[in-house]
Amino acid sequence: MLLLQDVHKTFREPDGSALPILSIKEFRVAAAEQAVLMGRSGSGKTTLLHIIAGISRPDSGVVRIDGHDITSLSEAGRDRFRADKIGYVFQTFNLLPGFSALENVMLGMSFAGGRPDAARARRLLERVQLKHRLTHRPAMLSVGEQQRVAVARALANRPKLLLADEPTANVDSGHQQQIVDLIRQTCQEENVALLLVTHASEVAEQFNRVDRLEDFNCVEATV
Amino acid sequence: MSLWRIAWRSIQQRALASSLTGVSMALGVMLVVAVLVAHGVINQSFLNNSGLGYNIVVGAKGGRLDLVLNSVYYLSRPVENIPYAYYQQFTEGKFKPYVDKAIPLCLGDMYRDFRVIGTTPAMFNDLDYGGKKYEFADGRNFEPDEYYGAVVGSIVARDAGLKVGDKFQPSHGAGPEAHVHDPFTVRGVLKPTGTPNDRGLFINMEGFYLIPEHAKPLDDAPAARPHDDHAEEHAEKHHDHDHHEEPAADAKHADDHEGTDGGVRVSEPKHAEESAEHHDEHADSHDKDHEHDDAHQHDHDHHAHTPLPLAQREVTAILVLSAGTFPELTALELMKPINKDSVAQAVLPIREMSSLFSTFVDPLQLVLLSLTVMIVIVSGIGILVSIYNSMSDRRHEIAVIRALGAGRRTVMFIVLLESILLSLAGGLAGWIVGHGLIAALSPWIATQTGVSIGFWQFVSYELVIIPGLIALASLVGYLPAVAAYRTDVAKALTTTP
Ligand SMILES: Nc1ncnc2c1ncn2[C@@H]1O[C@H](COP(=O)(O)OP(=O)(O)O)[C@@H](O)[C@H]1O
Numbered sequence: 001m002l003l004l005q006d007v008h009k010t011f012r013e014p015d016g017s018a019l020p021i022l023s024i025k026e027f028r029v030a031a032a033e034q035a036v037l038m039g040r041s042g043s044g045k046t047t048l049l050h051i052i053a054g055i056s057r058p059d060s061g062v063v064r065i066d067g068h069d070i071t072s073l074s075e076a077g078r079d080r081f082r083a084d085k086i087g088y089v090f091q092t093f094n095l096l097p098g099f100s101a102l103e104n105v106m107l108g109m110s111f112a113g114g115r116p117d118a119a120r121a122r123r124l125l126e127r128v129q130l131k132h133r134l135t136h137r138p139a140m141l142s143v144g145e146q147q148r149v150a151v152a153r154a155l156a157n158r159p160k161l162l163l164a165d166e167p168t169a170n171v172d173s174g175h176q177q178q179i180v181d182l183i184r185q186t187c188q189e190e191n192v193a194l195l196l197v198t199h200a201s202e203v204a205e206q207f208n209r210v211d212r213l214e215d216f217n218c219v220e221a222t223v
Numbered sequence: 224m225s226l227w228r229i230a231w232r233s234i235q236q237r238a239l240a241s242s243l244t245g246v247s248m249a250l251g252v253m254l255v256v257a258v259l260v261a262h263g264v265i266n267q268s269f270l271n272n273s274g275l276g277y278n279i280v281v282g283a284k285g286g287r288l289d290l291v292l293n294s295v296y297y298l299s300r301p302v303e304n305i306p307y308a309y310y311q312q313f314t315e316g317k318f319k320p321y322v323d324k325a326i327p328l329c330l331g332d333m334y335r336d337f338r339v340i341g342t343t344p345a346m347f348n349d350l351d352y353g354g355k356k357y358e359f360a361d362g363r364n365f366e367p368d369e370y371y372g373a374v375v376g377s378i379v380a381r382d383a384g385l386k387v388g389d390k391f392q393p394s395h396g397a398g399p400e401a402h403v404h405d406p407f408t409v410r411g412v413l414k415p416t417g418t419p420n421d422r423g424l425f426i427n428m429e430g431f432y433l434i435p436e437h438a439k440p441l442d443d444a445p446a447a448r449p450h451d452d453h454a455e456e457h458a459e460k461h462h463d464h465d466h467h468e469e470p471a472a473d474a475k476h477a478d479d480h481e482g483t484d485g486g487v488r489v490s491e492p493k494h495a496e497e498s499a500e501h502h503d504e505h506a507d508s509h510d511k512d513h514e515h516d517d518a519h520q521h522d523h524d525h526h527a528h529t530p531l532p533l534a535q536r537e538v539t540a541i542l543v544l545s546a547g548t549f550p551e552l553t554a555l556e557l558m559k560p561i562n563k564d565s566v567a568q569a570v571l572p573i574r575e576m577s578s579l580f581s582t583f584v585d586p587l588q589l590v591l592l593s594l595t596v597m598i599v600i601v602s603g604i605g606i607l608v609s610i611y612n613s614m615s616d617r618r619h620e621i622a623v624i625r626a627l628g629a630g631r632r633t634v635m636f637i638v639l640l641e642s643i644l645l646s647l648a649g650g651l652a653g654w655i656v657g658h659g660l661i662a663a664l665s666p667w668i669a670t671q672t673g674v675s676i677g678f679w680q681f682v683s684y685e686l687v688i689i690p691g692l693i694a695l696a697s698l699v700g701y702l703p704a705v706a707a708y709r710t711d712v713a714k715a716l717t718t719t720p
Pocket residue numbers: 011012013019021039040041042043044045046047048714717
């Protein structure tokens with residue numbers, strides 16, 4: 001499903017010095033697999049997810065998703081690929097404040113080829129127990145509810161791969177488990193592969209497969 | 224979700240800034256509409272009178288425009304007169320073959336703020352306006368023998384409160400010392416025509432001539448008064464104002480004019496005889512029809528008035544409709560000899576007004592239009608500033624939309640749509656308010672200009688407004704749209720809003 005090979009990413013600091021972030025020999029996630037990647041803050045988790053999602057490009061290496069090497073695609077091609085195949089749950093939810101919960105979910109389907117499917121958007125919101133919050137704006141929802149809307153939105157377009165970037169980091173502790181469970185269950189129901197990144201061990205421990213970014217990221221060696 | 228919807232949501236999010244820029248756009252478009260419609264109204268009230276019913280105006284030599292403004296629009300300073308004999312050239316003289324209709328006008332008198340026009344019943348019986356016959360809202364046209372009969376325009380009737388049977392006294396010039404003389408009786412009120420005639424009082428030319436100061440002093444022929452004692456006696460009576468009945472032409476007295484015109488062939492007797500017959504019939508029918516009609520109760524032995532001798536008569540203008548299958552060509556043929564003469568000039572009113580417009584009114588309109596278009600452009604820049612200012616806040620949202628799979632072009636297009644929506648919504652509001660205002664003001668405009676305009680009356684130039692607004696919106700939306708296009712998604716996503 002997902003294959004990373006020899007992926008390197010180096011940022012250039014404002015002072016001109018090079019800041020290597022990622023140097024990954026190989027990393028895989030199988031179809032419908034649920035993997036967690038642990039890493040401390042600043043270790044490059046978000047950078048890696050951006051690369052997988054095609055939002056940014058690695059300096060070198062191969063990112064193969066569902067048989068397509070997205071590093072060979074143009075930016076527009078990656079945008080389209082992301083719209084079709086990848087769901088993204090952000091650490092800060094990133095719901096659009098001007099849109100209702102339902103509209104936020106519909107937005108997740110607006111940029112792929114097909115017509116937005118309002119019925120599916122409603123079903124997904126029902127699935128995340130927000131049946132009675134369809135027309136609420138994000139500001140009128142609790143953080144836990146907001147993140148549930150974000151999960152529904154990420155799954156809206158039937159992606160093959162869901163990327164979750166510290167989805168519980170901004171949720172109050174009482175609802176963190178609920179979010180993790182929801183993500184895992186819905187991914188299973190929808191038959192979607194999941195790559196969740198987190199710095200929280202209590203979240204990571206629940207997964208069968210836990211990788212530590214530091215273990216296979218060789219940046220330290222290169223510095 | 225459609226891109227329109229996404230764009231609209233983002234307009235809603237900045238409700239205050241959006242409505243302010245929208246309102247300024249609305250104001251701009253409203254002013255453009257106002258100028259365009261005003262232009263249309265002015266054009267229509269002056270130029271589109273191609274259905275004047277005549278195509279040539281003949282008057283004293285002098286300002287061509289003055290002649291047109293006076294005799295067609297009843298505006299401007301009074302102009303000089305021409306001899307009555309010259310008018311007769313059109314009705315029976317050398318110009319007759321070229322002429323289909325010729326209506327004499329005697330100008331110079333006022334009633335309140337309205338022009339009083341001495342003419343013949345043919346003004347309304349023979350002439351059309353815009354291809355239509357003149358109709359009366361009340362009463363009828365004055366008869367040739369009703370020397371003191373009058374017809375008033377619709378605006379005069381309303382503003383001066385004149386109705387059929389009312390009497391009024393034209394005043395000569397603007398002076399308050401205007402002489403008191405016999406009043407004219409309103410015989411008919413015209414239906415609104417949308418022409419300057421709505422603002423005129425039309426009196427029988429015969430009565431006009433009998434107003435004391437209207438007789439041209441005869442320097443070379445002092446004896447050219449009616450050589451009829453009877454008439455003289457009554458002329459004096461007239462000056463004494465010892466009677467105010469409706470006067471009537473009398474065949475006996477009309478006969479007496481023969482040879483008093485200083486050489487010009489007189490057609491008056493025949494005419495008067497006809498009139499007299501006519502008058503008798505008329506009086507009978509009126510006795511039956513109008514019990515209040517005291518005007519016709521006059522004593523036939525008491526000859527109220529005698530027509531002014533032809534030599535003492537003058538007309539200010541002659542409205543001429545040229546004859547022939549190609550009246551325009553005939554008009555040119557007719558105008559040549561007239562303009563060669565030293566007596567009068569002939570002008571084409573439409574041509575004079577067109578040249579007035581192209582040299583004076585059109586440039587003025589253009590300046591006004593440019594100013595209002597400038598306001599629209601400034602409003603457009605307001606939209607630019609408003610959207611552009613919001614871009615820093617929206618960088619994050621744009622990044623999220625991009626992360627959901629929208630391409631650079633898509634987010635660029637969304638911002639462009641936003642600008643277009645805002646411009647069009649504002650513009651549409653302004654257009655509706657503009658036309659609403661015009662519709663609300665239309666009774667007043669109709670009073671002032673005689674042109675009535677409704678809400679749905681468009682000026683063809685208005686069709687340019689929509690594409691113009693879209694072009695403007697695309698132009699002003701371009702800068703923020705490019706900012707959206709350039710958004711660095713990874714960076715914007717990692718910086719918390
Ligand atoms: N655009 C950038 N330019 C320079 N440095 C960056 C940029 N984006 C991220 N970084 C740096 O890369 C490192 C990894 O960032 P990130 O991937 O966000 O870490 P994590 O998500 O694991 O906390 C951080 O030290 C961050 O400062």
